[in-house]
Amino acid sequence: MDPKAMLEHLKTVASPRTHGTLEAIYEVCNEQVERGISDFSFTTIARLGEKRGVPKAQSIRNATGVHYRTLIESFVAAAPAKKVGYKQATADAWIDELPTARHRLLVQILLSELAEARRLVKEIVPPGLEIYVDDRRAPAGAFKLDDIERRALEYILSEDFIKKWNFRKGDKGDVLDQAGVRVLKPGTVDAIEKALRYL
Incomplete structure (x- = not known):
């Protein structure tokens, strides 16, 4: 009209x-x-x-x-209609196929609002930000260590445990005995520390 x-x-x-x-x-x-x-x-x-x-x-x-x-x-x-560049013409060409001018107008308004929303999101979310979502279905408490489990892991890292068995901590997060034989694999100490920190 x-x-x-x-x-x-x-x-x-x-x-x-x-x-x-x-x-x-x-x-x-x-x-x-x-x-x-x-x-x-x-x-x-x-x-x-x-x-x-x-x-x-x-x-x-x-x-x-x-x-x-x-x-x-x-x-x-x-x-x-404004003349548009090649990229925009190919991306938005489908709008011209809509049946009425009113539909075309409404879609263009929605697209401009979407572009503005995307611009705002880029301003709010810092570049390179990684967001992790924990979507495990069990209750959050099921993944936490209880007191006994926590004390057991803390004991493995303690000086009492190391001295009692004449062990020493290696430089790769492993544990070695007196002869230098690896008792706990590389990364074990780091894994236990991480578990105590996050669980």
Whole structure:
């Protein structure tokens, strides 16, 4: 539906006191068309029509501004399509295959909101951040060491245990006896320390 027809239609469904506001919005948008400018953002239209009865951008965005948004969107839909680069044309070409201008407009709005959301996520989440999710189904307590298990592991790392058996800790997280024979494999000490720290 072209903007003029949309204006007339909206005046039949909107309350009489909004008719003047709809006409003011139509005039501002129409002037944009006459100037060859395709900027119909709510902020721009509200700024240009501030002294003519056009509400503020936030009022247009609110639920009560649905008729105002619909009128502005009809101008967006009627505006000549911008030439886009090859990458964008191939990525968004499917939008042009949608059946109506309104559908195409709504999809473009959603895509711009998605792009903005992705930009915000990149700002919030530092680059290279790794997030680990523990999705084990058992209760969290099932993976914790109880007091007896903890004391047993702590004893293996203790000086009492090492001295009692004449062992010594190796440089690879292993445990060796007096003759240098490996009693506990490399990484055992590190594994036990990690278990005590996280379980």
